[in-house]
Structures are given as structure tokens and as C-alpha cells.
Amino acid sequence: MNADFTAEELQFEIEVREFLQNDFPAEYREKVDAGIRLSKDELVHWQKILYKKGWAASNWPVEHGGTGWSATQKHIFATEMGLIGAPEPVPFGMKMVAPVLMAYGSDEQKQRFLPDILQSNVWWCQGYSEPNSGSDLASLKTSAVRDGDEYVVNGSKTWNTYGQYADWIFCLVRTDTSVKKQEGISFMLIDMKTPGITLKPIVLLDGHAEVNEVFFDEVRVPANNLIGEENKGWTYAKVLLTHERTNISGVPRGKRRLAALKRLAGNTDDGFGGTMLENSAFKTKLAQVDIELQALEYSELRTLAALSVGKAPGPESSILKIVGTELAQEMDELFVDLAGYNCLPFVPEQFEDGFQGEAVGPGSSAAAALSYFNNRKLSIFGGSNEIQRNIISKAVLGL
Amino acid sequence: MDFSNTEEQQMLQESVQKFVYKSYDFDTRKQIIASEKGFSQENWDLFAELGWLTVPFKEDDGGFGGSAVDLAVMMEEFGKAMLVEPFIATAVLAGGVISEQGSAEQKAELLPKIMEGSLQLACAYAEQGSRFNLANIKTSAVIEGDTVILNGSKTAVLNGSNAEILLVAARESGATTDSEGISVFMVDASSAGVSIQSFANVDGKKSAEINLTDVSVPVAQRLGASGSALQALQDGVDRATLAVSAEAVGAMESLLHKTVEYSKTRKQFGTAIGTFQALQHRMADMFIECQLARSIVIMAAMKLDGGESALEKTKSVSAAKSRIGRAIQKVGQEAIQIHGGIGMTEELDVGHLFKSVTAAEIMFGNTDYHTQRFASL
Numbered sequence: 001m002n003a004d005f006t007a008e009e010l011q012f013e014i015e016v017r018e019f020l021q022n023d024f025p026a027e028y029r030e031k032v033d034a035g036i037r038l039s040k041d042e043l044v045h046w047q048k049i050l051y052k053k054g055w056a057a058s059n060w061p062v063e064h065g066g067t068g069w070s071a072t073q074k075h076i077f078a079t080e081m082g083l084i085g086a087p088e089p090v091p092f093g094m095k096m097v098a099p100v101l102m103a104y105g106s107d108e109q110k111q112r113f114l115p116d117i118l119q120s121n122v123w124w125c126q127g128y129s130e131p132n133s134g135s136d137l138a139s140l141k142t143s144a145v146r147d148g149d150e151y152v153v154n155g156s157k158t159w160n161t162y163g164q165y166a167d168w169i170f171c172l173v174r175t176d177t178s179v180k181k182q183e184g185i186s187f188m189l190i191d192m193k194t195p196g197i198t199l200k201p202i203v204l205l206d207g208h209a210e211v212n213e214v215f216f217d218e219v220r221v222p223a224n225n226l227i228g229e230e231n232k233g234w235t236y237a238k239v240l241l242t243h244e245r246t247n248i249s250g251v252p253r254g255k256r257r258l259a260a261l262k263r264l265a266g267n268t269d270d271g272f273g274g275t276m277l278e279n280s281a282f283k284t285k286l287a288q289v290d291i292e293l294q295a296l297e298y299s300e301l302r303t304l305a306a307l308s309v310g311k312a313p314g315p316e317s318s319i320l321k322i323v324g325t326e327l328a329q330e331m332d333e334l335f336v337d338l339a340g341y342n343c344l345p346f347v348p349e350q351f352e353d354g355f356q357g358e359a360v361g362p363g364s365s366a367a368a369a370l371s372y373f374n375n376r377k378l379s380i381f382g383g384s385n386e387i388q389r390n391i392i393s394k395a396v397l398g399l
Numbered sequence: 400m401d402f403s404n405t406e407e408q409q410m411l412q413e414s415v416q417k418f419v420y421k422s423y424d425f426d427t428r429k430q431i432i433a434s435e436k437g438f439s440q441e442n443w444d445l446f447a448e449l450g451w452l453t454v455p456f457k458e459d460d461g462g463f464g465g466s467a468v469d470l471a472v473m474m475e476e477f478g479k480a481m482l483v484e485p486f487i488a489t490a491v492l493a494g495g496v497i498s499e500q501g502s503a504e505q506k507a508e509l510l511p512k513i514m515e516g517s518l519q520l521a522c523a524y525a526e527q528g529s530r531f532n533l534a535n536i537k538t539s540a541v542i543e544g545d546t547v548i549l550n551g552s553k554t555a556v557l558n559g560s561n562a563e564i565l566l567v568a569a570r571e572s573g574a575t576t577d578s579e580g581i582s583v584f585m586v587d588a589s590s591a592g593v594s595i596q597s598f599a600n601v602d603g604k605k606s607a608e609i610n611l612t613d614v615s616v617p618v619a620q621r622l623g624a625s626g627s628a629l630q631a632l633q634d635g636v637d638r639a640t641l642a643v644s645a646e647a648v649g650a651m652e653s654l655l656h657k658t659v660e661y662s663k664t665r666k667q668f669g670t671a672i673g674t675f676q677a678l679q680h681r682m683a684d685m686f687i688e689c690q691l692a693r694s695i696v697i698m699a700a701m702k703l704d705g706g707e708s709a710l711e712k713t714k715s716v717s718a719a720k721s722r723i724g725r726a727i728q729k730v731g732q733e734a735i736q737i738h739g740g741i742g743m744t745e746e747l748d749v750g751h752l753f754k755s756v757t758a759a760e761i762m763f764g765n766t767d768y769h770t771q772r773f774a775s776l
Contacts, residue, residue, distance in 0.1 A: 134739050136667035159740050203745040205754060271530030273576060281767040333728070336757075337765065340530055341555035344600040344758055360598050360608065362527060369601050369757065373750075376735045377743055384739065386677060 003301055009072055016080040023049055024086045031353075032085040033260075035367035037208075039353045040123070040165045047089050047120035057094055057118055064102060064110070065118045071307040075300075082252020090162070093117040093124035097170045100187065100236050104228035113168075113189070127157040127171035127190070127214060128237070135387050137172070138181045138234060142216060144173035144188060146223065151175075151188065153196075153219040159381065163199050163212040166192050172237055175230050187233035189225045196220070205373035207348030248317065248382065249324035251297045257331050258290060261338070268338050276338055285337075289330055296323050315395040318388040325378035325385065332372040343369035402697065408472045414449060415476035423480045425748045428603070431483060436561055437605035438484045446484065447516025455491045455638070460498050460510050467638065467703035471645035471696055478649025481748075481755045483603045485521075487646075488558035489513060492639040493520035493566050500583060500622040500631035509564075509585075521562035521588075523553035523609055524632055531764035533568075533632050534578045538611065540569035542618060542625075547584060549592075549614040559607025560597030562588055567611065571626045583628040585620040586611075602758035603751070637716045640763040641703060644696050644716075644723045647759035651692060651726060654734040654752045655685050661738055661749075678737055685733050688726040695722045710776060717764075717773040724766025727756045 005013065028038055028046060038046070050056040058074050060066020069077065081088060089095075098117050101110055116122040133140040142155025153173060163169070169190050176184030190197070196219035201209035228236060265277040265286065276282050303316045336343050342365035350359050351367050360366055379385040393399045404412060422442065431439045446452050454469050456462020463469065470491070477486065494513050497506060497520075512518035529535035538551025549569050559565065565586045573580030586593065592614035597607045622628060659682055662673030672678055699719035703712050731753045735742040742749045760766060 129740070132666075134667060136669075139667070139669075204743050205745065205750045207745070269528040269530055271528070271532030271535045271576075279767070279771075281771060329732075336761070337767065340761060340765065341525055342527075344555060344602075344606065344761060345598045346601040346603075346754075347598050358596065360596065369754075372757070373601075373743075373754065376732065376753075377740070379736060380739050380743065385736075389677070 003298070005072065005076070009076060012073055013076050013080065016077055019053060019055075020080055020084045020086055023053070024084060025049075029085060032087070033364075035364035035371070036351050036355075037353060038087060040162075042353075043087060043090060044120050044123075046087065050089065051119050056089060056120065057098070059095060060098065060102070060118070064098075064114050071304055075304050079252040082250070082254075083256050085253075085256060089120070090123065092126050092161070092166075092170075093120075093122065096126060096240050097124050097189070100170070100227060100240050103239060104187075104232075104236050106224075108224070109189075109227065122167045123162070123165045125160050125163045125166035125169050125192075127160060127169045129159045130156060131158050131213075135384050137237075138185065140172055140174060140185065142171065142173050143177075144175050144186060144221070146175075147220075149223050151221045151223060151226070153188070153190065153216045153221055155216050157214045157216075158202070158211075160199075160212045160214050161210060163192070163214055164201065164209075168192060169214065170227075172233050175233075179231070182234040184231055185233040185237070186230050187227040187236045188221060189227065190216075190219065190221050194219050194221065204377070206370035207346065208352075208370075208374070249296055249300045249320035250328055251293065251300055251324070254293050254296070254324070254327060254331065257328075257335075258286075258293060261286060261289075261331065261334050264335075264338050282334075282337060285330075285334060289327065289334065292323070292327050292330075296320070296327060299323070315391050318383075318391045321382065322379075322385045322388050328378055329372075329375055332368070332375050335368040336372050339365040339368040342366060343372075346370075404472060408469055411451075411454070411469060412472050412476055415451070415473055418445070418449070419476060419480040419482075423482065425751075428481060428483065432599060432603040437599055437603075438561070442484055443516050446486070447514065451486075452490050452516055453514045455494055455642075456498060456510060456514060460506060461514065462510075465498075467641055467700040468697070470638070470642055471648075471700040474642045474645035475649035475652070478646030478755070478759075479653045481603065481650065481751060483605070485519065485558035485561065485605065487639050487642050488522065488604075489518070489520045489562070491642045492557070492635050493522045493562075495635035495638045496522055496566055496583060496628075496631050497622060499634050500628055502623065505585075505622060518564070519558060519562045520564050520566060521556050521558040521607070522566045522568075522632075522635065523556045523559065524566075524568040524636070525555045526552060527554050531768040532576065533636060534581065534629055535576045536568055536570045536581055537575055538567065538569040540571045540582055540584065542571065545618055546615050547618050547621070549584065549586065549611045549616060551611050553609040553611070556607045556609050558605055559609055560595055560605055564588065565593070565609065566622070568628065568632060573626070578629050580626040581629045581632070582626055583622045583632065584616050585622065586614060586616050590614050590616065600758055602755040604758070633713070636763055637713055638703070640716050640720050640769075641696070641699055643759050643762050644692075644699070644719050647723050647727055647756050648689070648693050648696050650752050650756045650759070651689050651723075651730045654730050654749065654756070655682070655689050657749050657752070658682060658685065658734045658737050665739075672737070681733050681737065685730045688729050692723045692726040692730075695719045714773055714776045717769040717776070720764060720769040721766055721773055724760045724769065727760045728766075731756045 057066040058077050062068035130140050144151040144153045171188050172185050173188050174184055175186040196217040198215045200213045202211045203209045266275050268276040270276050270279050342361045345360040345366045347360045349355055453463040457465035497509050541548045565588050567584050567586045570580050571582050592612040594610045595607050600606045663671050665672050696719050699715040702715040735753055738749050
């Protein structure tokens with residue numbers, strides 16, 4: 001038993017690290033470190049840099065312009081990206097709709113959509129959840145009724161991340177109401193410019209509108225935008241959800257944040273002449289997070305080792321999702337702890353790109369509470385942690 | 400032994416409940432927060448008229464009696480509705496410091512104005528680097544004849560932008576964390592050299608960062624004797640800590656109630672999510688947290704009102720703040736989780752209650768600080 005990389009893998013690690021050091025723009029790195037969001041243009045620019053390097057699609061096969069990397073190489077790449085704070089490519093195109101297109105799309109659909117996803121020419125968003133269909137996704141009601149060469153779509157989708165940037169949306173729609181709920185769902189691609197689509201931003205607790213509700217009112221969608229067969233959408237969606245649940249442990253990002261916490265604690269006065277790094281209560285909590293992160297990392301490596309000998313991702317991904325998200329939330333609590341009074345001001349606009357006003361509080365300390373609030377979403381989205389525990393209960397424990 | 404409210408406390412409670420029901424729904428609160436002052440002057444006048452502003456004050460000061468239990472009863476109702484009016488900043492904290500530290504003349508001049516609602520105050524004690532240690536004060540007070548020159552920066556000054564008078568804690572002598580040498584000066588907020596950066600906190604309450612550059616104040620504006628203000632500051636902050644703890648008990652009560660109600664109506668997988676045992680147990684735990692939080696706040700309030708030693712009183716406040724801090728994390732986080740995505744939105748009150756209790760956890764010292772303070776006393 002060993003957890004070592006091979007010589008080639010080590011070489012690859014160096015190559016990735018050097019590329020990121022040189023090519024991830026320094027100004028983006030500074031923004032990420034200061035807790036400022038990158039704009040749409042900046043994210044796209046970064047993805048195009050990755051594309052030029054040939055590394056935009058780490059999870060795609062070579063035939064479609066992907067890297068064709070092994071599970072370990074993907075892991076190394078994700079780790080280095082996370083350590084430096086470089087954002088992963090926006091997942092909706094690259095990691096969500098693309099695998100579905102590759103597996104179930106027609107040749108015409110693949111040619112039409114995949115190159116633009118690879119080159120970051122088109123921004124995708126997700127149309128899954130509905131106001132009354134969250135954890136119980138299969139109960140979704142947005143309907144698509146066939147009318148000649150088109151479908152007519154009516155209904156609404158919610159928790160649509162960055163829909164305001166999107167050119168296209170992939171949706172689960174109901175095409176048959178007479179059968180079991182999972183069997184009447186279809187997978188459909190819709191141009192966001194189609195008449196009848198409106199977007200309503202949803203402001204979250206951190207004051208930022210990163211999600212939307214999307215309304216469909218008599219939206220006419222060409223029938224050739226349907227993926228695969230009608231009423232088979234649930235099967236396709238499950239493939240997509242598996243992809244959503246890999247890489248979710250966030251270990252690299254966790255390591256980066258842990259290092260930031262230690263640095264910050266060393267620079268934060270405890271009020272009694274020392275620093276927070278010397279405060280016994282804080283030190284203990286920091287150590288607990290550190291230890292948990294190591295346990296999580298090795299859990300991920302064990303999953304990775306199984307993947308690299310060809311095993312399919314199983315319910316282990318549920319462990320990574322639960323522990324990874326809860327650990328990220330604990331780190332937010334530690335950032336809030338350190339910030340003390342400095343995280344109380346609610347001035348979310350100072351962390352938006354291009355803010356010109358007078359900042360409140362030292363450094364990014366006022367972002368700590370905003371991040372704490374926002375990251376409560378981690379245990380809710382991508383299959384809530386309750387759903388993940390259900391999966392473990394049923395699929396692993398046989399309960 | 401009797402833990403029921405007295406007739407007077409019941410009347411006070413009902414009077415706040417009536418006000419909240421009539422004039423403080425969630426949308427009204429939003430409008431108040433968005434207004435320039437960030438609180439409603441109309442409400443403040445009404446608080447004065449109803450006598451609520453006298454509740455924190457002793458009878459000797461012309462107040463209602465200054466009972467901590469009375470105060471807690473009231474704050475709990477405030478907390479349920481997330482009131483943003485600067486009751487704690489002006490009446491409990493600043494009023495408390497003046498009552499403890501002010502001369503008879505100073506009290507006679509200021510306290511009636513607080514109680515009749517015509518004076519807004521803020522207590523500027525915290526600084527960058529002081530964290531929650533009240534004795535950690537770098538702001539300097541240099542006496543030159545009849546005047547004192549103040550230099551320094553203050554942080555987290557609740558109601559700092561609306562206060563006409565700032566109570567500024569400054570050091571006349573001693574090293575940064577010495578308990579001796581700290582004085583409190585009444586500084587007109589419009590004085591030359593005072594600059595105020597105003598903002599709302601995550602709980603909607605107005606706060607400010609304040610810089611003092613060569614601010615000149617008559618020495619007569621000092622509360623009490625030179626360098627002797629730390630005890631009064633501590634007592635004032637302890638009372639404010641109890642008040643914010645009681646407020647959090649009310650807010651947690653609302654969080655629990657709203658979560659339970661939501662779980663009865665939200666349907667997934669063909670049934671109300673409240674029928675899932677996994678969630679039932681977690682709501683039962685939220686209930687337990689709310690009960691323990693209430694118990695320890697009552698304990699601290701009773702000790703503040705009773706004949707215990709000053710040390711016992713202070714210790715009980717830290718015990719309360721420490722315990723409610725744990726409850727806040729649990730109840731707040733579970734309320735959001737059980738609501739799911741909708742709990743994450745600005746639109747619903749649950750998220751705002753979560754933000755309010757989170758602010759309460761930090762205000763006047765967070766859980767770790769009060770746990771360690773309890774252990775060290």
C-alpha cells in the first residue's frame with residue numbers, strides 16, 4: 001500500500017504548477033485572495049487561457065478536444081488549481097451538459113454544442129430544481145408539449161446559478177404526466193434568447209444575486225434540441241449528477257483556506273497582547289479542521305485509487321460531498337471567529353468587481369460573515385446532505 | 400421558587416407584542432433598514448411614550464427599576480421581530496455607563512433625555528486589535544489645562560452614525576491593556592476631528608467606524624474621576640450582553656417556530672418533510688437548545704438582580720453568552736438547512752433571523768471569548 005505518485009505523475013504535477021504560476025493572471029489571483037468575485041469576462045478569459053493550453057476540459061476524452069487525463073492526473077490538476085485559487089471552469093457546460101451530450105446527444109448536437117463549450121464561447125446554465133421540486137427533483141412540473149417540429153415549454157426553474165450570464169440552459173421537463181414520475185421526464189437544451197423566457201434574480205443572504213428563478217411562458221423549442229429519447233431524461237440526468245458529485249470534496253481549496261486561516265490567526269490580535277494563533281480555543285479548533293482535512297484527503301485518495309483501476313464512482317462520493325461541505329462550513333466559522341467585530345458590517349458591494357467606494361474594515365475581514373452565510377448552500381445544493389445520507393443508508397448499509 | 404412573569408412583566412411583554420404585531424412586520428422592518436437613519440424615529444418616540452426607554456434604569460435615576468429580568472422579557476420580544484431601533488446602544492449600554500460612572504449632574508442632565516427619547520447615544524469602546532478585551536485601549540486622552548485632546552480609532556460603534564453624543568473610552572495613563580487609566584468622555588458627534596463611517600450590520604442595526612483626530616473636549620465632559628471608567632464600562636457591557644442574549648433567545652424561538660411550521664407544509668416525496676424522523680430529531684434538538692438558552696439567560700438576569708457578588712454576576716453573564724452562542728450556531732444553521740434553498744434568500748425572514756443571531760453571537764464577545772472569560776474568573 002502506498003500513496004505515492006509515479007515519476008510521470010510527479011513530472012506532470014510540476015508542469016501544472018509551473019503553468020498556473022505563470023499563466024493564471026496575477027490580478028485574478030489577488031482578487032480571489034481578497035474575496036472579490038471575478039467577473040464573467042474574467043472567468044471566460046481565464047477559461048480561454050486554459051483552452052489555449054489544451055487543458056480546458058480536464059474531464060473530456062481526447063476525441064472531443066479534452067485532455068484524456070487519467071483520474072490521478074485530473075486529481076493533480078484540480079489540486080494545483082485549488083491551491084493557487086484558480087477557479088475551475090464554470091461547470092454547467094464543461095462538466096454537466098457536455099458529458100450528457102457525449103453520451104446521449106446526436107452527432108449533429110455534439111458538433112453544434114461541444115466546440116463552443118470547449119472554447120468558452122457559450123455560457124451554459126442549469127434548469128433542474130423547481131420551487132416545489134428540490135430534493136425530490138423527479139417531481140418536477142415544467143411541461144414540454146410537442147407541437148409539430150417544436151415543443152412548447154411552460155413552467156419555472158429555480159436556483160439557476162449565473163443564469164444572467166447564460167446563452168443556453170439545459171432543462172429537465174415533463175413530457176408525460178401519465179406515468180411514474182421518473183419516466184415522464186425529458187432532457188432539453190433551450191436558447192436563453194427564445195421569446196417567453198424571463199429571469200428573476202434571487203438575492204441570497206450575502207446580498208449577492210448569484211442565482212435566479214427562470215420562467216418559461218409558451219416557449220417554443222425546436223424538437224431537435226431534445227437530447228436522446230423523449231421520457232428518458234431522468235436516466236441522462238443521473239449521469240450528470242454523478243459528474244456533479246466528483247471533485248466535490250474541495251480538499252485543495254480547503255488546504256488553501258487552512259493556510260490562510262493560520263496566516264490570519266498569526267496576524268490577529270487576541271486583545272491581550274498575543275495573537276489568535278496562541279489562543280487555546282482557537283488553536284484547538286484549527287487543529288481539528290486540519291486533522292479532518294487530512295482524513296478527507298485520504299478518503300478522496302482511496303476513492304481515486306479505486307477509480308484509476310476502473311471502478312465506477314459509487315456512494316463514496318456522498319461521503320466526500322458531506323464531509324467536504326461541512327468542513328468548508330466549519331472553516332467559515334473559523335474565519336468569522338477571527339474577524340470578530342470586523343465581520344459584522346454588511347457592505348456586500350465592496351466585494352463586487354469594480355467597487356469604487358470606501359471599504360469598511362481591514363482586508364477582507366468583512367467578507368467572513370458573507371461567506372459564512374453564502375456557504376450554508378453547500379450542504380443544501382448538489383443533492384442535499386440529507387439526500388447523501390439517504391444514499392449511504394440505502395446503497396451502502398442496505399437499510 | 401417562581402419562574403413566572405410578574406403582572407408588570409406580563410404587561411410589558413404584551414405591550415411589546417402588540418406593537419410588533421401592529422407596526423413591525425417583516426416588510427416594515429425592511430423599509431426602516433433602508434431609510435437614511437436606519438431606524439424609525441416614530442417608533443423611538445412611541446417607545447418613550449410607552450415607558451420602554453425607562454426599563455433599563457434604576458428608580459434612583461428616574462427609571463422603571465433597572466431589573467435585568469424586566470429587560471430580558473422585553474428584549475426577547477424585540478428579538479422575535481428583529482427590532483433594529485438602537486435600544487441596546489442608547490438605553491442599555493450608553494445609559495448604563497452614564498448611570499454607573501456619571502456624576503449626579505451628568506446623570507441629571509442626560510438620563511431624563513434618554514428616557515424621554517430625545518437623545519441618541521453610542522458607546523465607542525472597541526478598537527482594531529482590542530478584540531473583546533475592554534481594557535485594551537490605545538485611544539489617547541491628553542489633558543491640557545481644561546481640555547482633553549483625543550486621538551484614536553474606534554470600531555463597531557453601535558448607533559455611531561445617529562448618536563448626538565459619543566461616549567469615548569480613552570486612555571489617560573498606563574499601558575495598552577492596563578485596567579487603570581481608562582476614562583470615558585462625552586464627545587459631541589459633530590466636534591471637529593470626529594469622522595464617522597456609517598453602515599448597517601448583518602442584523603440590520605446601524606453601526607460605525609469612528610476616527611478621532613485631535614478632538615478637543617472640555618475635561619468636564621469626563622464621566623467620573625480620571626482613569627477609573629473600566630468597571631463602569633464592564634458593567635454596562637455586561638448588561639448589554641445580557642440584553643443581546645435575551646434578544647437572541649427570542650430570535651431563536653422564532654427560528655424554531657418557523658422551521659417547524661415550514662416542515663409541516665413543505666412537501667417532498669409526496670409527504671410533508673416534517674414527517675421524516677431524521678428532521679424531527681433535529682428539530683427536537685433545536686427545541687432543547689432554545690430551552691437551555693432561555694434557562695441560562697433567566698439565570699444570568701436573576702443573578703444580576705440578586706445579591707450575588709460582582710464576580711458572580713459577571714461570571715453568570717459570560718456563562719449565558721457562552722451557552723447561547725452554542726445554541727445560536729445549532730439553531731441558526733439547522734433552521735436554514737431544514738428550509739433548504741428558500742432559507743438562503745433575502746426574501747424570507749428566516750435568513751434574516753439567522754443573520755441576526757449570528758451578529759448576536761459576536762456582539763460583546765463571542766462564544767470562545769466568554770467561555771474563556773468564565774474559566775478565568
